[in-house]
Amino acid sequence: MDKFKGFPAKMQFTPLPNPFFNAILPQISDITELKVTLYLLAALYRKRGHPRFVSRGELLGNTSLMRSLKQAAEPPVEVLDRALEMAAGRGAFLRTTLDRDGAKEDVYFLNTEADREAVARIQSGELSLPGLKAEEPGPAEAEEPPDIFTLYEENIGMLTPMIAEELKEAERLYPAAWIKDALKEAVSQNKRKWSYISAILERWSQEGRESGTYRRDSKKQDPDKYVKGKYGHMVWR
Numbered sequence: 001m002d003k004f005k006g007f008p009a010k011m012q013f014t015p016l017p018n019p020f021f022n023a024i025l026p027q028i029s030d031i032t033e034l035k036v037t038l039y040l041l042a043a044l045y046r047k048r049g050h051p052r053f054v055s056r057g058e059l060l061g062n063t064s065l066m067r068s069l070k071q072a073a074e075p076p077v078e079v080l081d082r083a084l085e086m087a088a089g090r091g092a093f094l095r096t097t098l099d100r101d102g103a104k105e106d107v108y109f110l111n112t113e114a115d116r117e118a119v120a121r122i123q124s125g126e127l128s129l130p131g132l133k134a135e136e137p138g139p140a141e142a143e144e145p146p147d148i149f150t151l152y153e154e155n156i157g158m159l160t161p162m163i164a165e166e167l168k169e170a171e172r173l174y175p176a177a178w179i180k181d182a183l184k185e186a187v188s189q190n191k192r193k194w195s196y197i198s199a200i201l202e203r204w205s206q207e208g209r210e211s212g213t214y215r216r217d218s219k220k221q222d223p224d225k226y227v228k229g230k231y232g233h234m235v236w237r
Contacts, residue, residue, distance in 0.1 A: 015045065020092075024092050032083040040087065051129075053107045053109050056080075084108070149167055156187070156192045173205070
């Protein structure tokens with residue numbers, strides 16, 4: 001195995017829920033369960049929409065994960081299923097089995113109140129989950145368009161768990177293009193603060209936006225326009 005060469009200067013962080021460290025991690029003694037648990041937490045965090053879930057097929061299609069589960073005495077698929085059984089049995093995740101085109105598919109959710117309600121609705125037939133086809137991941141080196149979390153880290157500052165939650169909430173409330181443009185405007189005005197970006201989005205939401213500019217004051221380039229007036233209290237100077 002090649003030695004890890006170190007973390008890059010610019011990278012994205014994946015938050016972990018605090019109860020993982022004090023309620024789940026101390027109980028895990030099996031390394032394969034730990035690997036699968038960490039992968040599921042990361043995969044669920046990257047999902048968009050509600051409810052968030054990861055299918056068994058997605059796990060099987062992840063080359064890096066399956067390679068890490070190889071053992072001399074047991075096929076990787078059996079190792080994966082055993083680790084999933086332990087993780088679900090421990091209560092970290094919720095598992096339900098769906099019928100898709102005559103085939104059974106296990107899907108996994110984080111064990112939260114919202115997801116418990118979603119699973120109950122799925123099992124009662126009130127809610128359906130589209131797009132359960134397993135995704136074949138591309139090469140690890142493949143470049144992808146930067147998401148808002150990466151853009152924030154690269155242009156504003158370190159992505160703390162608190163800021164990550166703020167970004168996730170903004171992603172729920174505003175179009176992704178707005179958030180990216182608000183980040184760019186904050187950089188162009190050298191106002192590298194989330195509060196400034198949030199004020200931009202709030203003002204766009206309240207006053208409207210046309211062709212990438214405000215409906216009002218579209219010609220102004222005053223860097224302090226977001227700290228003045230109605231929304232000024234939202235920006236920390």
